[in-house]
Amino acid sequence: MNKTRIYKSIVAAVFCVLCLAGCKKPAPIEKIDLTGEWHLVTFSAGEAEKMDVDVYIAFDKATDSFSIYQKIGEGHYTLHEGTYLLTNGILNGTYKDGATFACSYTVSMEDDVLTMRSRDITPEEVCTYKRKAIPSEVKKDALDYGTKAETLIRFL
Amino acid sequence: MKRKLIVLSLTALAATLSCQKEVTEQVESKSVSISTKIVNDTQDALGNILAVKLNEGCEADFKNIEGLVAYEKAFTSIPGKEELEKKHGLDKWYLLSVGENTDIEKFAQTVAEAGSVSKVQFCKRIYNKIDRMSVPYEGAATKASSWAPFNDPLASAQWHYCNTGDLSISPTAREGADVNVKQAWKFCNGDPSIIVAVMDEGVKYDHPDLAANIWTNEKEIPGNGIDDDDNGYVDDIHGMNFITNGAITWGKEGDSGHGTHIAGTIAAVNNNGIGVCGIAGGDDKKAGVKIMSCQVFDAKMSIGDYGSARAFKYAADNGATIVQCSWGYKAGFFKSDEQYVRNCPMEVDAINYFLDTDNCPNLKGGVIIFAAGNEGASMSAYPAAYYKNISVASIASDNLPTYYTNYGPGTNISAPGGEYYTGGKFSESGCVLSTLPYENSSTGYGYMQGTSMACPHVTGVAALGLSYMIKRGLKMDNSEFMSKLLTSVNDIDDFLNGEKSTLVGNTYGKLVLSPYRKQMGTGTIDAWRFFMQIDGNPCLTAQVGKSQRLDITDYFGGCAGNLTYLEISISDEDKASLGLESDPEITYGKLKIHPTKAGCGIIRIKAVAGGETLGTGTNDMGGMEINRDVAVISRYVASSNGGWL
The missing domain is CATH 3.30.70 (Alpha-Beta Plaits)
Known part of the structure; x- marks a missing residue:
């Protein structure tokens, strides 16, 4: 192998590294698109799986809608739906029943990892999500929050 | 010499007295x-x-x-x-x-x-809790009901499963005064591996709306006069008649159809195009739970408690997991567990034997459900009131206590039992509609009222819940099962104000409701809530840094605000995880907690199902112990509707 070829190989390798490094840069705030399905990995209390917390969130930019499938503890998954607004990296949302999100969130995205930080609340709650398709059995198991509430609270 | 004689005489007298004392002591001790x-x-x-x-x-x-x-x-x-x-x-x-x-x-x-x-x-003689009155169903309904997912035409008149508040049921009918089975049926409608023993009059096992859900003893050859399976009973094909030790009967003079009516509420066949629905009656594709007839009443003959004791043993030995008992001693005949246990030790031994028998792989132990009694007494009758049995009081289509129901100490839960006089007007449609022998109704269906009719609603929901556990592959012991059953309720106490119109004494009048407050057990049974309890309860979410009161109705049902709570405990580890600086407590039916850090923990809450004190088997009459482990997670954020974001 001559010097020229070695030189070319090094340049190519450095180029690849730079390209990869470039890929891992956080997405610019204005270009963040939450569309897709996300699975909660960690929150302030620790690893979600260890805490018996299982949360999937689906965002759809085309309709500005979200669907949360959550199981905290035992029982069925419950489905919470609504609409969201993402402006300059700040996420706000309203559930179908009219309740707003507990707070607004600052979101950042890096590859397949989404981070949400609570705003105006201290201490800050930080949740990380990984892109992951919502399993069909989760969707099948889920009880619509509205249905559950209506059924459980009997209007006598 | 004289002195010697005196001494001897005194000694003899002393000896005699001593012997007499011994004899007296022996006689007294023997007596x-x-x-x-x-x-x-x-x-x-x-x-x-x-x-x-x-x-x-x-x-x-x-x-x-x-x-x-x-x-x-x-x-x-x-x-x-x-x-x-x-x-x-x-x-x-x-x-x-x-x-x-x-x-x-x-x-x-x-x-x-x-x-x-x-x-x-x-x-002691036992009595079935009945006014011996039934009103035959004489309608000609041929269309499927509007609410039931099945094609049984008479379901439309079974308000006790789904009450729409239709005033043709009774002038004061209230929407939701039912067992809320419609939602539960979406998930499960029964499992044929579960056997429910109906300890009552004989069940008409060949009734067209019951036959498919009747237990059959496969080891016994019908009519050969031999005890083929060596269980002590000859030709016991669908159960046993413990009065005659012979065939099960239902059509003699004096029979009321009571056992057949009760069996229909639990497991009349669903979606067969005829008659009524049963709570755990399956459908046309899969059979429902199976009914075993343990006959302890025959025409006008009742039986002593040795018969019921034998029936409990039979039910345990031949596969039953739940025993349905709409009978008992007169209210007030026994006024404490100790009195009952002392007077009826053979029956108590048999009850304990049944409760300790595992006949379903998904449930450790058995469950016994009794009617509270119909004397309008302010205490449950025994054996219902015994602290190991579930005692069921009765509500009408107006979601209020019926005029006849027993209530108070020993009562654990309520269910629809129907009432002829709800709203101050006689109407059979306010009673419970179910199967009857043709000897009692030419159509094979009819109305009855009583805690006897309330009881099989709880039994049916219990059997349905157990079916659901099998479907979900879940297991638990009978103590946890009963805790979940008794907390799967809707509140009744908030409705117990003022008066209701019904029969008072022998005439129409106003029944004052305040005496029933906190006396109808935990509340009214709800099948859907029971399914949710079986699935497991979600964690309660608390917000860090705030003192807050968390809703615990998912764990304790609609009665959470009116229950008596005895103990609230948490491990040191979980206390540290949640950063609790003081112990959690229950105030006004809510869990008061103040976490200072994000974490999670389990809080064990002990409460009383029925009344304010626990029954313990001793010199008292109290409710059943309920233990629930409430999971709490603390976060820095918490939305008002429980959604994650």
Whole structure:
């Protein structure tokens, strides 16, 4: 192998590294698109799986809608739906029943990892999500929050 | 010499006195011993049967007792069950038949004198809780109901499953006064592996709306006069008649159809295009739970508690997991667990044997459900009130107590039992509609009212819940099962203000409702809530840094605000995880907690199902113990509707 070829190989390798490094840069705030399905990995209390917390969130930019499938503890998954607004990296949302999100969130995205930080609340709650398709059995198991509430609270 | 004689005389006198004292002591001790051994009196007892329990290791030897006609072991021993029989003392019980002209009290005293005997018991009569009245269904409904997912035409009149508040049911009918089974049926409608023993009048096992859900003893060959399966009973194909030791009957003069009506509420066949629905009756694709008929009433004949004891043993030995009992002693006849246990030890031994028998792989132990009684008494009757049994009170289509229901100490839960006079107007449509023998109704269906009818609603929901557990592959013990069942309720106490129009005494009047407050058990049974409890409860979410009161109705049902809570405990580890600086507590039916860091933990809450004190089997009459483990997670954020974001 001559010097020229070695030189070319090094340049190519450095180029690849730079390209990869470039890929891992956080997405610019204005270009963040939450569309897709996300699975909660960690929150302030620790690893979600260890805490018996299982949360999937689906965002759809085309309709500005979200669907949360959550199981905290035992029982069925419950489905919470609504609409969201993402402006300059700040996420706000309203559930179908009219309740707003507990707070607004600052979101950042890096590859397949989404981070949400609570705003105006201290201490800050930080949740990380990984892109992951919502399993069909989760969707099948889920009880619509509205249905559950209506059924459980009997209007006598 | 004279002095010697005096001394001798004095010595002899002293000796005599001493002997007399000894004899007196012996006689007194013997009399105390005999009176202790005879555990009850002859009031309302059968005159020709005596139950006797022997001491450990003693053999029966009654042959030479005057007046004895015959004796036999009270219970048939089943191979493989000897240990459990021994544990509950069933191997030591004998039944002695006494001659017609024999004084049974003197006979009992003679029997009690034997050193081998530990207990002598007169057999108390049991009563089915019934006014013996039924109104045949005479409509001609042929269309499917609007609410049921099945095509059974009479479901439209079964408001007790789904009450739309239709005022044709009764002038004060209220939407939601039902067992809320419609939602639950979306998930499960019964499982044929579960056997429910109906201890009552005989069940008409060939009724077209029941036949597919009747238990059949496959090991017995019908009509050959042989006990093919060695269970102690000949030709017991669909159960047993414990009065005649013969065939199950339902059509004699004096039979009311009570057992058949109850069986229909639990497991009338669903989606078969005829008649009514049953809570756990399956559908046209899969059979529902199976009904075993344990007949303890036959025409006008009732039986002593030795018959019910035998029926409990039979149910346990032949596969039943739940026993449905709409019968009992008169309210007030026993006023504490201790009195009941002392008076009816053979029945109590058999109840404990049943509760300790595992017949369903998904449930450890059995469940016994009783009607509270129909005397309008402010206490449940026994055995319903016994702290190990579930006692069911009755509500009407207006979601209020019926005029006849017993309530108060010993009562654990309520369910629709129907009422002819709700709203101050006679109408059978306010009663419970179910199957009847054709001897009682030409259509095979009819209305009845009573805690007898409320009880099978709870039994049906219990059987349905157990079916759901099988479907989900879930297991639990009977204590957890009963805790979840008794907290799967809707609130009733908030409705108990003012008066309602119904029968008061022998005429229409106003029934004052305040005496029923906190006296109807935990609330009214709800099948859907029971399914949710079986699935497991979600964590309660608390926000860090705030003192807050968390809703615990997911765990304790709609009655959470009115229950009596006894203990709230949390481990040190979980307390640290949540950063709790003070112990959690219950205030106004909510869990008061103040976490200071994000974490999670389990809080164990002990409460009373029915009343303010626990029944303990001793000198009291109280509710059943409920234990629930409430999971709490603390976060820095918490939305108002429980959504994650």
